[in-house]
Amino acid sequence: MQTVSDYLFMASLLMLILSFVGGGWRYTGVSAYTTDLYMQHDPAKEFKRQDNAVKRYFKSKLFWIAAAGIVISVILSEIG
Numbered sequence: 001m002q003t004v005s006d007y008l009f010m011a012s013l014l015m016l017i018l019s020f021v022g023g024g025w026r027y028t029g030v031s032a033y034t035t036d037l038y039m040q041h042d043p044a045k046e047f048k049r050q051d052n053a054v055k056r057y058f059k060s061k062l063f064w065i066a067a068a069g070i071v072i073s074v075i076l077s078e079i080g
Contacts, residue, residue, distance in 0.1 A: 001080030012069030
C-alpha cells in the first residue's frame with residue numbers, strides 16, 4: 001500500500017508541475033513596463049492580465065486531478 005501511495009504522489013506531483021509549466025502559465029507577452037519605460041501604462045490592465053493567468057491555472061482540470069492525487073496519496077499513506 002505504501003508503494004502505491006508513493007507512486008501516486010510522484011505521478012501527481014509531476015502532473016502538477018506539467019500543468020504549471022504547460023497549461024496554466026502560457027506566455028502572454030512581455031510586460032509593457034520592461035519594454036517601454038517612457039510611455040504611461042495602465043497598471044490595472046497589467047494586474048488584470050496577471051489575475052487572468054492565475055484564474056486560468058486554477059480552472060485547469062489537470063491541476064485539480066493532480067491535487068486530488070496528492071490528497072489521496074497522503075490519505076493512503078496514513079491508512080497503510
